[in-house]
Amino acid sequence: MKAVTLDNIDDFVAGAAVLGAGGGWGPHIPMLMVKDAVRRYGPVPIVQPDDLPADGLVIPVGAGGAPTALIERFFEGSEWRIAVRALEKRLGRKAVALMAAELGGGNAVLPVAAAAELGLPAIDADGMRRCFPKVEMTLWQLEGVPASPGVVADTKGNVVLIEGVDNYEVERITRATLVQMGMMAVAAMYPMTAQRVQETSIIGSLTYCHEIGKRLRAVAGGAGNGYDDLLEFCEGRIVFTGKVIDLERRTEGGWNLGTVTLEHVEDSDRIMRLDFQNENLVALENGRPVVTSPDLITTLDVETAQAVLTDGLAYGQRLHVLATPAHERWLTPEAIDLVGPRAFGYDLDYVHFFEGATA
Amino acid sequence: MKAVTLDNIDDFVAGAAVLGAGGGWGPHIPMLMVKDAVRRYGPVPIVQPDDLPADGLVIPVGAGGAPTALIERFFEGSEWRIAVRALEKRLGRKAVALMAAELGGGNAVLPVAAAAELGLPAIDADGMRRCFPKVEMTLWQLEGVPASPGVVADTKGNVVLIEGVDNYEVERITRATLVQMGMMAVAAMYPMTAQRVQETSIIGSLTYCHEIGKRLRAVAGGAGNGYDDLLEFCEGRIVFTGKVIDLERRTEGGWNLGTVTLEHVEDSDRIMRLDFQNENLVALENGRPVVTSPDLITTLDVETAQAVLTDGLAYGQRLHVLATPAHERWLTPEAIDLVGPRAFGYDLDYVHFFEGATA
Numbered sequence: 001m002k003a004v005t006l007d008n009i010d011d012f013v014a015g016a017a018v019l020g021a022g023g024g025w026g027p028h029i030p031m032l033m034v035k036d037a038v039r040r041y042g043p044v045p046i047v048q049p050d051d052l053p054a055d056g057l058v059i060p061v062g063a064g065g066a067p068t069a070l071i072e073r074f075f076e077g078s079e080w081r082i083a084v085r086a087l088e089k090r091l092g093r094k095a096v097a098l099m100a101a102e103l104g105g106g107n108a109v110l111p112v113a114a115a116a117e118l119g120l121p122a123i124d125a126d127g128m129r130r131c132f133p134k135v136e137m138t139l140w141q142l143e144g145v146p147a148s149p150g151v152v153a154d155t156k157g158n159v160v161l162i163e164g165v166d167n168y169e170v171e172r173i174t175r176a177t178l179v180q181m182g183m184m185a186v187a188a189m190y191p192m193t194a195q196r197v198q199e200t201s202i203i204g205s206l207t208y209c210h211e212i213g214k215r216l217r218a219v220a221g222g223a224g225n226g227y228d229d230l231l232e233f234c235e236g237r238i239v240f241t242g243k244v245i246d247l248e249r250r251t252e253g254g255w256n257l258g259t260v261t262l263e264h265v266e267d268s269d270r271i272m273r274l275d276f277q278n279e280n281l282v283a284l285e286n287g288r289p290v291v292t293s294p295d296l297i298t299t300l301d302v303e304t305a306q307a308v309l310t311d312g313l314a315y316g317q318r319l320h321v322l323a324t325p326a327h328e329r330w331l332t333p334e335a336i337d338l339v340g341p342r343a344f345g346y347d348l349d350y351v352h353f354f355e356g357a358t359a
Numbered sequence: 360m361k362a363v364t365l366d367n368i369d370d371f372v373a374g375a376a377v378l379g380a381g382g383g384w385g386p387h388i389p390m391l392m393v394k395d396a397v398r399r400y401g402p403v404p405i406v407q408p409d410d411l412p413a414d415g416l417v418i419p420v421g422a423g424g425a426p427t428a429l430i431e432r433f434f435e436g437s438e439w440r441i442a443v444r445a446l447e448k449r450l451g452r453k454a455v456a457l458m459a460a461e462l463g464g465g466n467a468v469l470p471v472a473a474a475a476e477l478g479l480p481a482i483d484a485d486g487m488r489r490c491f492p493k494v495e496m497t498l499w500q501l502e503g504v505p506a507s508p509g510v511v512a513d514t515k516g517n518v519v520l521i522e523g524v525d526n527y528e529v530e531r532i533t534r535a536t537l538v539q540m541g542m543m544a545v546a547a548m549y550p551m552t553a554q555r556v557q558e559t560s561i562i563g564s565l566t567y568c569h570e571i572g573k574r575l576r577a578v579a580g581g582a583g584n585g586y587d588d589l590l591e592f593c594e595g596r597i598v599f600t601g602k603v604i605d606l607e608r609r610t611e612g613g614w615n616l617g618t619v620t621l622e623h624v625e626d627s628d629r630i631m632r633l634d635f636q637n638e639n640l641v642a643l644e645n646g647r648p649v650v651t652s653p654d655l656i657t658t659l660d661v662e663t664a665q666a667v668l669t670d671g672l673a674y675g676q677r678l679h680v681l682a683t684p685a686h687e688r689w690l691t692p693e694a695i696d697l698v699g700p701r702a703f704g705y706d707l708d709y710v711h712f713f714e715g716a717t718a
Contacts, residue, residue, distance in 0.1 A: 180531040
């Protein structure tokens with residue numbers, strides 16, 4: 001993908017919803033923002049990190065807080081400018097590009113809108129190729145890239161510059177700040193040079209997102225081979241197709257927590273439960289873990305072939321459960337410690353689902 | 360007071376404990392710090408704001424969090440430097456002096472230690488001439504001085520720069536940050552010029568503190584006229600003398616909350632209850648409000664004539680309850696709205712105790 005344009009934005013957003021794994025930020029309102037930005041400022045160039053000067057400053061941006069809050073409040077755009085400018089001021093230099101910190105839901109899309117507004121390109125890379133809900137849950141953490149200095153800014157105009165001794169401290173302070181900001185703020189963190197982006201990030205992830213979305217929308221459009229193209233491209237599998245028979249959601253300490261229970265459409269003895277903390281993290285069939293974080297678990301509406309976020313779940317929905325393998329860099333023991341099921345408090349080992357033994 | 364020296368530090372600290380009104384930071388550990396600082400760096404000059412260049416930068420500093428946390432953890436000194444330097448960097452200029460934000464408990468004393476460490480004078484002024492537990496509860500708030508930009512730094516090395524749209528927002532973000540910092544951090548906020556200090560602060564408050572402490576220590580030393588000198592100087596009254604018969608304390612959301620109940624030593628039908636939220640805020644005798652914030656309520660040990668902080672309260676203690684009038688600038692309707700009993704959630708009007716009608 002060379003640029004985000006009005007022609008490819010719908011595919012891009014559809015892919016972002018899949019990679020959001022049920023969480024992140026619902027992409028629909030961000031899509032309105034990015035469409036508006038593209039209309040106003042023109043297509044947003046997507047560049048590779050090695051297109052940029054090696055020492056050029058790249059600023060990853062994202063929105064933080066509880067996805068539910070975005071329904072009620074809407075970004076005004078200026079907070080991106082405020083956050084990026086505050087970080088630039090602290091660093092004494094200007095950014096040459098923006099980047100998505102995570103690649104899912106609204107947080108794949110919003111950085112493109114921010115880049116348009118600031119007249120910068122967006123980089124075809126991110127720190128996860130999916131979403132995770134904590135500051136330290138990035139491949140950058142594993143590569144020793146500090147999230148500090150980082151800025152959190154809200155729609156009211158509050159700006160907080162955080163310099164934590166490590167990324168866990170930044171997370172704790174950021175989370176507490178977000179709660180005070182009404183669970184709705186933008187963040188600019190993990191500033192690094194283009195060369196460090198190249199060394200530490202997942203390259204090509206915006207293109208990956210776009211390709212997934214294109215294939216998903218082909219399914220919705222009634223393309224002949226249904227999900228085959230999509231599944232082949234992302235090496236994913238539909239592990240379950242069921243109807244929502246139970247649903248529990250709560251917002252707690254800055255998190256969207258809950259579970260959704262599905263009964264298989266063809267066999268009522270088969271029950272799948274998905275546990276989510278912002279993102280879907282664990283899929284259990286009749287109590288047996290089938291897919292776990294960091295692999296992606298996404299629910300797709302059987303009728304419309306659109307990703308359904310946890311916010312959009314409802315009784316009676318018929319859903320496919322799509323499992324997509326995490327990027328291989330998430331599968332080291334160190335990475336599993338950081339983002340595997342135990343990192344979220346589940347007493348479960350990571351299931352090597354895509355190695356075939358359990359499928 | 361021209362300087363804080365080893366000769367007058369004990370008086371100064373004793374006064375700080377009175378003006379802490381039961382809260383603030385217990386002065387004993389800060390006293391060790393300031394004594395250590397004075398030994399290392401020499402006497403700390405105390406200057407008047409008009410001794411300084413009118414446009415010189417003055418930075419008020421203080422410690423934030425729950426007083427109980429200070430018992431467990433100890434400042435290392437370097438966090439003052441980090442906080443002041445971070446604020447200087449944001450403002451693009453060096454401070455010419457430090458100032459106490461509040462004048463009670465450790466927060467009257469610690470800025471003197473910080474000034475010694477940074478090689479700066481401390482100003483004979485503060486923003487309250489007592490303690491209050493929230494960022495916006497200062498006379499500076501009433502004068503329109505922003506607390507932003509402000510810095511919070513902890514002993515681990517985390518530094519957070521807060522630019523809030525108003526002082527209430529700064530308070531909310533600061534409080535949330537403090538909780539993440541383990542309720543123990545230093546703050547540098549309300550930066551202003553020496554001229555603004557002169558215009559907006561209570562001038563002479565360190566000297567006032569020292570004079571009170573001198574008189575209190577004379578009582579402890581067995582001076583002939585007991586409390587008379589002290590009461591005359593501060594226009595205070597001992598409103599009750601009783602024994603602690605009930606005590607309830609809890610730490611909640613970053614606050615030390617509780618009540619202490621005293622039975623009068625000469626008349627067991629007279630019961631006084633003090634309610635505190637960090638500081639003592641309301642004194643009720645047999646249910647009738649007698650003294651309320653912003654007037655100061657301080658408990659003094661009958662035997663030792665030392666101020667007893669809420670942390671040091673214990674069953675069976677015999678205490679004088681000393682009421683001292685707040686600075687007259689705290690008695691406007693606007694000020695009462697900010698720091699009167701209703702600002703702390705009590706369904707009580709301010710009692711004009713020192714106008715004589717109710718005493």
